Amino acid sequence: MVKMFVQDGPELLVQYYFLDKYVTTSPPWGLVVIHAISTLIYMLLLLKIIGVLLRWDKYILEKYDDGRIVPLLVFLGFVVLTMTMRDVGAIYQYATGSIAQECLEVTDIGTLVQTPFRAGCMNAADWMVILGLGGMFISPIILLVWCAIGSLLD
Numbered sequence: 841m842v843k844m845f846v847q848d849g850p851e852l853l854v855q856y857y858f859l860d861k862y863v864t865t866s867p868p869w870g871l872v873v874i875h876a877i878s879t880l881i882y883m884l885l886l887l888k889i890i891g892v893l894l895r896w897d898k899y900i901l902e903k904y905d906d907g908r909i910v911p912l913l914v915f916l917g918f919v920v921l922t923m924t925m926r927d928v929g930a931i932y933q934y935a936t937g938s939i940a941q942e943c944l945e946v947t948d949i950g951t952l953v954q955t956p957f958r959a960g961c962m963n964a965a966d967w968m969v970i971l972g973l974g975g976m977f978i979s980p981i982i983l984l985v986w987c988a989i990g991s992l993l994d
C-alpha cells in the first residue's frame with residue numbers, strides 16, 4: 841500500500857494527466873484492455889470496502905472496538921476511487937480521441953504546451969481523481985488523530 845501511495849500512484853497520475861489525456865489517434869487497445877481489467881478489480885475492491893463498512897460484523901467489532909479501522913478503510917476507498925476514475929478517464933479519452941481547446945496553449949514563442957489542469961480541460965473523471973487524491977492525503981491525518989484520541993481515552 842505504501843509503495844502504491846509514494847511510487848506507483850504518482851507515476852500513474854502523471855501518465856494519466858500528461859499522456860493518456862492527449863491520445864488522439866487510434867487507441868492503444870492493449871492499454872484499453874489493461875485499464876478495463878484494472879477498473880473492474882478496483883470496483884470489486886471498492887464494493888468489498890463498502891460491504892465491510894456496512895456490515896461491521898462481530899469480528900470487526902471485537903478486534904477494532906474503538907473504530908480505528910474506519911479511517912483506514914476510508915483511505916483505501918479513496919485509493920480505489922482515484923485509480924478507478926483514472927482508468928475511466930483514460931478509457932474515455934481513448935474512445936473519444938478529442939482534446940478540448942483549453943487543454944493546449946500556444947506560448948509567445950510558438951511552442952505548444954499541455955495544460956491538463958485548466959477548468960475547461962477537466963472532465964468529471966479528472967475532478968474525481970483530484971478529489972480522491974485529496975482524500976488519500978487527508979485520511980492518514982484523520983487516522984493519526986483518531987488513534988491519538990483513542991489512546992488518550994484509554
